[in-house]
Amino acid sequence: MRKVVITDNPTGLPTSGSWLPLEKIGSVEISSEDPNFPIEHALRESGAGGWRASAPGPQRIRLIFDEPQTIHRIQLHFVEKDAERSQEFWLLALVGDELRDVVRQQWNFSPQGTTEELEDYTVELTGVNALELRIDPDRAHDPLQSRHAASLERLRLA
Numbered sequence: 001m002r003k004v005v006i007t008d009n010p011t012g013l014p015t016s017g018s019w020l021p022l023e024k025i026g027s028v029e030i031s032s033e034d035p036n037f038p039i040e041h042a043l044r045e046s047g048a049g050g051w052r053a054s055a056p057g058p059q060r061i062r063l064i065f066d067e068p069q070t071i072h073r074i075q076l077h078f079v080e081k082d083a084e085r086s087q088e089f090w091l092l093a094l095v096g097d098e099l100r101d102v103v104r105q106q107w108n109f110s111p112q113g114t115t116e117e118l119e120d121y122t123v124e125l126t127g128v129n130a131l132e133l134r135i136d137p138d139r140a141h142d143p144l145q146s147r148h149a150a151s152l153e154r155l156r157l158a
Helices: 039-043
Strands: 026-030 051-056 059-079 085-095 098-109 116-136 149-152 154-157
Touching (some): 039 051, 039 154, 059 085, 059 098, 059 149, 098 116
Antiparallel strands (some): 059 154, 085 116
């Protein structure tokens, strides 16, 4: 007789205990960084205030893995409590020599309502050498109004 133990995880998604230890399996490249909100804050399991760019405008965060990774789940958490703005992010994966689109998403933040964006994607990516997150924090692109720096509360992979 075959036996299967079922869990309280009906989705089959990796649980919080199975997040990849990003700080141990690769390196990170960033286009800019506020010294008070370093990228390590957004990549650690515990999280501590997230990452913030040092200047307004589009930004890039690139995770480069020491060994190719298999990724089943990607979780992105953005927080904006102070300003109304439209943001777009674009997530790409480098598999072999091919840069593949994973997801592209726009979101409208409003201090009176939507202050957080939590995206949780189930994916099947094998042989990932790098993962790149491009963030455009202000889709308005008005140079006189664009004061918004990109930020990321947390990025987790499983």
